[in-house]
Amino acid sequence: MISQSSGSDGNLEGIEAIRAARIEWRLGQILTAATKLLSQQGFQKMLITDLAKEAGVSVGTIYQYVNTKEDILLLVVNDIIESYRREVPAAMEDVEDPVERLAAGFRAYCMVVDAHRTAALLAYQETKSISKEGRERLMQLEVETNSYFSGCIEDGMKSGKFATVEPAAVSATLTMLAHMWALKHWYLNSLFDVTSYVDSQLSFIVRSLVVGEHQTNYAHLLAGA
Amino acid sequence: MISQSSGSDGNLEGIEAIRAARIEWRLGQILTAATKLLSQQGFQKMLITDLAKEAGVSVGTIYQYVNTKEDILLLVVNDIIESYRREVPAAMEDVEDPVERLAAGFRAYCMVVDAHRTAALLAYQETKSISKEGRERLMQLEVETNSYFSGCIEDGMKSGKFATVEPAAVSATLTMLAHMWALKHWYLNSLFDVTSYVDSQLSFIVRSLVVGEHQTNYAHLLAGA
Amino acid sequence: MISQSSGSDGNLEGIEAIRAARIEWRLGQILTAATKLLSQQGFQKMLITDLAKEAGVSVGTIYQYVNTKEDILLLVVNDIIESYRREVPAAMEDVEDPVERLAAGFRAYCMVVDAHRTAALLAYQETKSISKEGRERLMQLEVETNSYFSGCIEDGMKSGKFATVEPAAVSATLTMLAHMWALKHWYLNSLFDVTSYVDSQLSFIVRSLVVGEHQTNYAHLLAGA
Amino acid sequence: MISQSSGSDGNLEGIEAIRAARIEWRLGQILTAATKLLSQQGFQKMLITDLAKEAGVSVGTIYQYVNTKEDILLLVVNDIIESYRREVPAAMEDVEDPVERLAAGFRAYCMVVDAHRTAALLAYQETKSISKEGRERLMQLEVETNSYFSGCIEDGMKSGKFATVEPAAVSATLTMLAHMWALKHWYLNSLFDVTSYVDSQLSFIVRSLVVGEHQTNYAHLLAGA
DNA sequence: CATGAATGAGTATTCATTCAT
DNA sequence: AATGAATGAATACTCATTCAT
Known part of the structure; x- marks a missing residue:
């Protein structure tokens, strides 16, 4: 019998599983509420009190799952x-x-x-609201994503x-153009939906990167122009 | 004698001039100090007290030239x-x-x-620290700059x-790539100086925009690749 | 058979006894843990959570045996x-x-x-952490102990x-000198152990109280000087 | 001309003096208010808000003169x-x-x-509310005072x-008996005023310390018995 | 005009206590 | 009876702004 658990071991496992599930659930509540308030008001103006109200929990509960x-x-x-780490490599x-x-990754x-x-x-x-460690982690992650793109570019040049x-410059540019969809959404919004935005930028990128004879x-x- | 000013009128003019000069001078002090502190600490962490110290004036003086x-x-x-409004059209x-x-403008x-x-x-x-009005003014200005670029692009397509x-999408992209020098400076820093960054991006842009036979x-x- | 208990009455008695025993046991656990934490951190810094951990019970259990x-x-x-009430009169x-x-009592x-x-x-x-009632009870008890001492002193004067x-002043002083062992332990520690401290103070007291011819x-x- | 001050130097001195005077004045306000509230409620229950109200200043002002x-x-x-350092040696x-x-010092x-x-x-x-440094400073000071007393005692024994x-034990005891006036004031209050308390304890001390023939x-x- | 001391509203975090399981 | 997750009132400290000198 696979994964049989008996006696107190089984109980402990069960309790631990419940605990883990609750933690995930609570963090999910907090994440959802925080995302909403942060987008409306920014980090400084988001009060923990309001967050608690939005999440439908008490202030104390938030601090049971979060330290600061x-x-x-x-x-x-x-x-x-x-999501980046999961989706981008998977697509490529x-x-x-x-x-x-490269197109699939972008x-x-x-x-x-x-x-x-x-x-x-x-x-x-909110760069300035994030601790040095958090900030460095973010930058490192971006460099990591860049490397997926620059790998493609090197391959493309070899072929x-x-x-x-x-490659480093171009991959950074691609990352920037992806972020642009969020940064300039107030403007791009009226011109594109995501899909057509991606098509448009891919056409821009491909025209620049792929040599004439292969285009x-x-x-x-x-086509996305 | 032209523009002779005499009597009380003349005095008033002179006083006004002095006043205007002082205002400009003080605002300059504040601007310089603020730029320094803002780059180090961000808006929230920049204290008016520290700003006053940095600018070499009192807190009260700052509030004489600034409301909030x-x-x-x-x-x-x-x-x-x-600077954008002055430099970009002048260069184009x-x-x-x-x-x-387009290249000169970029x-x-x-x-x-x-x-x-x-x-x-x-x-x-600091978008979230700027009032709605300020934010809208910024966005409007960016649209204005975009129009210089899109004008070029339309001309280029006609020719x-x-x-x-x-054109709207491409000009927004060019603006984004210019801002990118500030946003990703932590990364680009090790690859380029401004000039080579501009050359590199221009080469990327021109390859994409200019049709093969004209390149x-x-x-x-x-050359800037 | 003496004190035989039979039928439901007997069961009830037994249950009561068990209950009383459990209460005593739990209060003992709490007392021990609290004494340890209080000596280390004081009342304010002792958290109920920590106390529960130290006592090896849950927070809820503590509140089952204690109201605040x-x-x-x-x-x-x-x-x-x-302990005072038990030990001091017994010794005297x-x-x-x-x-x-007097010496035995001290x-x-x-x-x-x-x-x-x-x-x-x-x-x-922690006077300020104790309610008025508790405080008054403490003071009353101290007065009670004083009276044991002052009784002796009156007897001694008569004889x-x-x-x-x-007598009231001297007995209060004796009480103070006993407490002194706790209050100034950080200092006395290096000079005495309890026994020699008691000897030393008794010699001080007896020299003062007993008239020359009886000393x-x-x-x-x-001898304890 | 004595203490002539001229030019900017004189102004600076004056400004500094005013500043120092203000600081002393404010600290005095805070000290008075704090003493009152602390005696009523203890440290934990004394709210900064209440202290500000009592002192007749704003919360912010308090924190301009105090860090925590x-x-x-x-x-x-x-x-x-x-006061101890000023008064006790002066009296001796x-x-x-x-x-x-010894009597004068006590x-x-x-x-x-x-x-x-x-x-x-x-x-x-409030020992537990005072930082380690503050606590150690207090203990050191008490040891210092003890040394005044123990010096006397050594002299007295030599003579x-x-x-x-x-001497160390007796001087610690004297200090304790002085503190006793504060610690047991709730009780001694009905028996003595300060002067008679001092007389009473001095008589107790002298009877114990001074050998019969010199008494x-x-x-x-x-006389103070 | 310039100064800087005074103001006090605003807020993250803690922790005794409760109560559903 | 025992548990421990949830609660939310309570509070020290900050800092933009004002205004008497």
Whole structure:
């Protein structure tokens, strides 16, 4: 019998599981409420009292699952970071062609930004509210994502499909253009939805990166203009 | 004698001039000190007390030239806005060719960002500290700058030198890439100085925008890879 | 068979006995843990949470045996009070000679202080944390102990062995000198152990109280200098 | 011309003097109000808000002259410490005879305790509210005072007027008896005023310390029984 | 005009106590 | 009876702004 648990061991396991589930549930409540208030008011103006009200719990309960107000910010930012790490590599794996792979990665990155627009903005707006450690973690993560993109670009250059560029610079630019969907949403909003935004930027990127003779193979990526 | 002023009128004029000069001088002191502290600590952590010390004036004096703490932020942000309005059109005027004009505008924009990196960052970080009016003014100004760029792009498309693109989207992208020098300076810093950053991005942009057959005319802009 | 209990009555009695025993046991756990934490951190800094951990019970259990945090303080202070009432009269009873009786009482008092140094200190330090009623009870008890001493002193004066003094003042002084072992333990510690402290103070007291001609009879009490 | 001050130097001196005077005045306000509230409610229950109201200033003003709530406690305790250091040695100097000198010192010590009864109590009650440094400073000061007394006692023993005792122990006892006036005021109050309390204790002390044959010379000290 | 002392509203965090399980 | 998660009142300290000198 697999995973049989008997006696007190089983009880302990059960209790631990319940506890873990509750923690996750509570953190979820806090995350949801915080995301809403942060997008409306920013970190400084978000009062713990209001957060508690919004989350439907007491102030004390929040502090049972979180040590400082800053932790709440990190909770939100962590959420988007985890999504990047999960979605972007997943979208790129199994795609052979470097152009297609880069496009898939960029598209996935943009979709995550779109799904967490508030958090993506916060990463820019609340830098000064995040501790040095948190800040450095964020920067490191961005460098990590950059490396997925720059890997593609190097491959593309080797295969002769890409123009000669500085991979680090271009990958940083791609990341920037993905964040742009959150940063300039107030403006882009009236021009695009996410999908058409991605198409538009991919067409811009592909025209720049892919050398003329190969561009015909990526007509589907160039259509978004 | 032209513009002779005599009697009380003359005195009043002189007094007004002195007053205006003093105001400018004080605001300059405040601006300089604020820029320094803001880049170090952000808006929330910059105390008026510290600002007064840094500027070498008393707290009371600051409030003689400024109504609220937010005004100080606007002072700094205004400074970069004025520079944009002054430098970017000046750099573009008298340049006939749309590609060259766009390049000149982009370069000028980036140089202003570089000269006011702190302020450029603040415009993103302290959005939530700026009143609705201030925020709307900033957005409007950005749209205005976008229009310089989109004008070029439309010209370029008419002349057949540019690929068919959505001018509003591309001009927003160019603005974003200029701001990127401030936003990602922590990363770009190790790869570029301003000039090489501009060259690199211009080469990226020109490759994307200018249709293949015309690119040979802009070899000097494509060198920055 | 004596005290046989049968039927439901007997069960009830038994249940009551069990209940009483459990209460005593739990209060004992709490008392021990509280004494430890109070001596380390004082009343304010002792958290109920920590107390529960130290006692090896849950917070809820503590509140099943105690109504407020203050009650825990009273529990500790009561403990020393009960000891005074038990030990001091017991030590004095059956001692005929007033000098010897006073000495025995003082010695017993000091031994209780030594055995409950934490509690003796708390009675001074946490006055403000104890309710009016508790405070008044403490004061009344001290007056009661004083009376044991002042009784001796009056006897001693009648018998001509003691100098003429104000019994209330001297007995209060004796009490103070017993408490001193707890209050100044940080200093006395390096000079004495309890026994030698008692000897030393008794010699001081006897020299003062017993008139010259009788002092020779109490050489054993005067040796502790 | 004495103390002529001219030019800017003179102004600066004046400004500094005004500033120093204001600081002293404000600290005095705070000290007075704090002494009152502390004696009524203890440290924990004394709210800064109430203190401000009592002192007739704003909360902010208090924090302009004090860094933490604890500092306010130290302010009060320091006040009595300074008095000890000023009054006790002053009273003892120029008194040749060791018995008289000890008596003068003890009397002075008691008078200071009486003048600062609240503070004297606080030193016992709020130990746990005082930082380690503050606590150590207090203990060191008490040791210092003890040394004045023990010096006398050693002199007295050398001159043959005093019985053979442990000076450290006896001086600690004297200090304790002085503090007793504050600690047991609730009881002694009905028996004595300060002067008669001092007389009473001095008679107790002198009877114990001064050897029989010399006691006749100190009849004025033995009267207080 | 310049000064800087005074103001006091505003807020993160703690912890005794409760009560559903 | 025992548990411990949830509660929310309570409070020290900060700092933008004012205004008498």
